[in-house]
Amino acid sequence: MPVSYREIIDEIRRGDTSAFRIISDELKDKAFSLTMKILKNKEEAEDSVQEAFMKLFKAITANQFEERSKLSTYFYSIVYNTAVDNYKKLKTQRFSIVSIDVDDSNFEEGDDLVKKYYESDIDKKIYEERHDMGIDKKFNDSEIREIVKNYIDHIPEQYSVILTMFYINDLSHEEISSVLKLPIGTVKNRIFRAKAKLKEIILKKYSEEEILQYV
Amino acid sequence: MSEPSKNIDTYLDGKIRQTLQSNVSDDFTFELMKRIEIEKEFAKEDVKTFKMVKYITGGFVLAITAFIILLTVIINNNEESQDVGFFNTMLEKFSGIVESISVVTTEMLGFTFDYQTGLVVLLITGCVFLFYFADRIIFKKHV
Numbered sequence: 001m002p003v004s005y006r007e008i009i010d011e012i013r014r015g016d017t018s019a020f021r022i023i024s025d026e027l028k029d030k031a032f033s034l035t036m037k038i039l040k041n042k043e044e045a046e047d048s049v050q051e052a053f054m055k056l057f058k059a060i061t062a063n064q065f066e067e068r069s070k071l072s073t074y075f076y077s078i079v080y081n082t083a084v085d086n087y088k089k090l091k092t093q094r095f096s097i098v099s100i101d102v103d104d105s106n107f108e109e110g111d112d113l114v115k116k117y118y119e120s121d122i123d124k125k126i127y128e129e130r131h132d133m134g135i136d137k138k139f140n141d142s143e144i145r146e147i148v149k150n151y152i153d154h155i156p157e158q159y160s161v162i163l164t165m166f167y168i169n170d171l172s173h174e175e176i177s178s179v180l181k182l183p184i185g186t187v188k189n190r191i192f193r194a195k196a197k198l199k200e201i202i203l204k205k206y207s208e209e210e211i212l213q214y215v
Numbered sequence: 216m217s218e219p220s221k222n223i224d225t226y227l228d229g230k231i232r233q234t235l236q237s238n239v240s241d242d243f244t245f246e247l248m249k250r251i252e253i254e255k256e257f258a259k260e261d262v263k264t265f266k267m268v269k270y271i272t273g274g275f276v277l278a279i280t281a282f283i284i285l286l287t288v289i290i291n292n293n294e295e296s297q298d299v300g301f302f303n304t305m306l307e308k309f310s311g312i313v314e315s316i317s318v319v320t321t322e323m324l325g326f327t328f329d330y331q332t333g334l335v336v337l338l339i340t341g342c343v344f345l346f347y348f349a350d351r352i353i354f355k356k357h358v
Contacts (some may be wrong), residue, residue: 017251024244033237053247148230167232211223
């Protein structure tokens with residue numbers, strides 16, 4: 001039974017394709033989460049992830065994976081590029097993690113980080129409901145979850161993709177920077193800003209004490 | 216104040232992680248492994264095809280080389296000896312064919328086609344064939 005990626009790769013190269021299942025089982029949901037942030041459609045995202053896995057399999061059997069980087073980082077790079085290619089094919093639009101850039105010096109509520117979020121009805125409904133029930137309403141974890149979900153769903157891809165790479169794919173700032181070909185400062189900044197804005201939104205609804213009582 | 220803030224950060228990290236996580240459908244791995252098996256079969260077929268092409272190409276090149284050498288030997292023998300034998304009979308037949316082709320080409324294109332021209336054409340054919348398949352035989356590794 002192979003235990004490390006090194007051993008799994010050796011097994012696959014020896015012709016034991018079933019060893020590939022171990023890689024698939026470990027990375028499929030994480031790869032799918034990343035692809036979903038780009039394609040936003042379950043069927044298309046699954047197809048894209050399948051395609052990415054096939055590319056990884058061919059790269060392993062053809063000795064193209066040289067193990068200079070971690071297998072997972074190499075794979076997420078394939079996943080990201082495949083998803084962007086499919087996005088271009090499917091949507092016939094240009095997807096660029098670089099082109100939709102937000103001016104870091106102008107970080108205000110009106111910028112595109114939260115614009116769509118504030119435009120959405122869900123936030124408003126939650127606020128109104130909370131207001132109607134009185135300010136002393138008990139801290140509600142599922143409500144917070146709803147706020148976070150709504151926020152993540154509405155922020156631009158250049159934030160949600162980086163957040164997914166950081167929180168789900170467990171990539172470091174350096175690895176994200178390398179996959180997306182972005183300066184490391186931009187990566188750190190986007191993670192910080194996305195999180196700071198979310199915190200600000202939540203703290204408008206709940207005090208720190210309320211949250212900490214629950215935590 | 217930094218400690219509570221840190222706790223809120225940890226709490227938010229957890230919530231963000233929960234929100235970003237999506238799961239593939241149940242038959243994802245089954246479908247993937249099916250595709251992997253098909254890919255494996257294709258790779259096997261590719262290896263077989265590559266081997267076949269290699270043998271055919273090698274065989275053809277060998278046949279052309281052997282034919283050119285044989286023809287050169289026959290021609291040289293014919294010039295040195297006037298004995299009537301099997302090879303000379305064959306050579307006469309070959310010369311007859313070459314002559315008739317030569318007549319046709321002279322009439323149509325305006326140049327003579329003799330056995331030397333024939334050898335040059337064969338040699339060029341061999342070179343073109345080698346040039347076309349050389350990368351597949353020598354440089355490309357099969358997957």
